[in-house]
Amino acid sequence: MRDLRFTATGKRAEAPISVTETPVFFDEMRLSNGKCRDAYGRLDNWMSGIDPEFLLKRQKEAELLFRRIGITFAVYGETTPQERIIPFDVIPRLITAPEWGKLTAGLEQRVRTLNAFLSDIYGPAEVLRAGIVPPDLIYQNPAFRPEAKNIAPPGGVYVPIAGIDVVRVDADTFYVLEDNVRTPSGVSYMLENRETMMRLFPELFENHSIAPVDSYIDRLLATLKSIAPDGSGANPEVVILTPGPLNSAYYEHTFLADKLGVELVEGIDLFVREGFVYMRTTEGPRRVDVIYRRVDDDFMDPLTFRAESVLGVPGLMSAYRAGNVSLANAIGTGIADDKAIYTYMPDFVRFYLGEEPILKNVPTWRCREEDARIHVLENIGDLVVKEVDGSGGYGMLIGPKADEEEIETFRARIRAAPAKYIAQPTLSLSTCPTLANNAIQPRHVDLRPFVLTGSKGISIVPGGLTRVALREGSLVVNSSQGGGTKDTWVLHGG
Secondary structure, rough: OOOOEEOOOOEEEEOOOOOOOOOOEEOOEEOOOOOOHHHHHHHHHHOOOOOOOHHHHHHHHHHHHHHHHOOOOOOOOOOOOOOEEEEEEEEEEEEEEEHHHHHHHHHHHHHHHHHHHHHHHOOOOOHOOOOOOOOHHHOOOOOOOHHOOOOOHHHHOOOOOEEEEEOOOOOOEEEEEEEEEEOOOOOHHHHHHHHHHHHOOOHHHOOOOOOOOOHHHHHHHHHHHHHOOOOOOOOOOOOOOOOEEEEHHHHHOOOOOOOHHEEEEOOHHHHEEEEEEEOOOOOOOEEEEEEEEOHHHOOOOOOOOOOOOOOOOOHHHHHHOOOOOOOEOOOOOOOOOOHHHHOOOOHHHHHHHHOOOOOEOOOOOOOOOHHHHHHHHHHHHHHHEOOOOOOOOOEEEEEOOOOOOHHHHHHHHHHHHHEEEEEEOOOOOEEEEEEEOOOEEEEEEEEEEEEEEEEEEEEEEOOEEEEEEEOOOOOOOHHHOEEEEEEEEEEEEE
């Protein structure tokens, strides 16, 4: 076992994640002696009494149902892109009420910190004067939007909708893997997974007391309306702005618009007049108060950002700057998605809230710093290397799974542009029972809970999107890399 107990500055970490040739993974269902954990007892008894062919049949029924509904996604970069369904695993993941309580406390703290950080860097920038984070990491970051400087969104809420990816490494510890606060996706799969499970396995729901997730839609609509500008009236006009049918998450855009009962619009459907945003309708222009955007900053306003964009609304930023329209999420939030900024989150929690972090960060080396870079280059075969602005499982190296050519390629990339990379230990992601290879086998999982923040506080539905690495031994759960999803059950009182 190599000693990887160092922080990004080269100091020894207090609570390292061990990296070994044969890592021990936390099994969420079974104890080390093979006995079933209490939370999974009823599910284990149910699975032991059914024919595997029954589960396979139900799995195929779920796939057919997803195809009929149109729950698909596209993979960018393929020469012949096609719509796919995300593989769905019919074995649910179970989380006890005490576990969920600790997790939600950490998520609320995390999101409060993210909002405070964004409010600060687009305002007084006290975190820079305090020397907590280097100024160049903010001001030279492509995700930082100087156009959003000194624009305070209603209620100071920069991140009404967040998807925080967490992983579990033992019975008591959850780590935040990354923060998704630009245009977080996946909530439609969380809701559809639950609907599918209730349809296919009603007997399981009779045997378990499971917290519902269907309140998410009402909570989301209430959150969006709560951040409407002053003067919007009792029933603010909310729309969802989509890039269009070619976007990989278009199904989710249509799903949410239908469930929320709001209009799904493209940039051409909106226009700005006298500082306000309007929607074109058959009955004439209708003022828009809140835009739930699924379009990135670069394309939101061709008069401010990319002039060639046809996805956004010319003049939108003028209405936004005047406080006449709210955006969820706010312009410029993408900097908080940056993996280098992520490394400072524990410091931000202490700086803004005066608290100790409830949820840990994964120990991370910032290759922009010399001591950390030397350490990463020497130990790259044991580490996971990521681009600071990467997503979807792309642009990363999993050292223990890579061959020498891949490792040397990443060494060269790090030497050429060290600020573009961070490195982390290979996490011992927990495993859950999963239907794979015609049998129930352990597979690695993560969890994306969805956190809503409005003018009246923070709301989190009990559960989230569990993503599962379906390939044996794989630690990559992204759907674009062969991962799937499963229903997440938070048990009442268990």
